[in-house]
Amino acid sequence: MTRRLLPALAFLAVVLAVIRSAFYTPLEAKQGAAQKIFYIHVPAAWVAFLAFFIVAVASGIYLWVRDPRLDQLAESSAEVGVVFTTIVLITGPLWAKPIWGTWWAWWDVRLVSTLFLWFIYVSYLVLRGAVESPGLRARYSAILGILGALLIPFIHLSVYLFSTMHPKPIIGKPDKPSLPSEMLITFLISFSAFTLLYFAFLRSRYAYAVERDARAARIENA
């Protein structure tokens, strides 16, 4: 029962967020409908950062205590994080084209560093598929998982450190959010919905990793 509760809640929350954004949120005066991409782009970026942060924490503790469950958690969170980063990299250009007049800018540090983050964690998943020994695989990928997450604070601060086309945060900043309350409420609903979706994916993906490794161990011992 509880196994299905989280995915069901996440599904309902995402449906609610999409309906709220489509029908009950005003358009932004200058950007029009394209601004509504904000409600999926920013939560996806937040979840990607959270996912890779969890990879780094689980990997760090794994290197210390060598508990395979932490390696399975890191692997699962990395895969889910790659999915959310893919969404960021697709929705970003789709928002940029009508507003900036271009899909992508190779000189923009925020954009390129996010792409680099995606490559690091895709490499992480490729590395896991390439090393056969479970112990070595866990150790190598733990190191890559920690190193990759070091990029997250840099990506977050890149809009302050460099001249970029990507705007500075509208919400995650020291002073109050620069958007009307109706938009803020929609954002908070989306933010919660996609965070819930992350935990639903993580839980299912972790359960898969545990079942797969248990099965592999049974075959090896037989």
Place this chain on the structure above:
Amino acid sequence: MPWSAMRARRESKMPETSAFYHVAYTIALSIYALYGISIWMRRKRLRQQ
């Protein structure tokens, strides 16, 4: 620059940017759905082996 709201709630008032919004939501929600299905399929296949 702070964002401000228009009176209109639907994109029909500004159709020139609505296609990007629809494509972005369609792609993003499809990827989430496909990923969810892929986890479910992998677990199902594992149990059937």
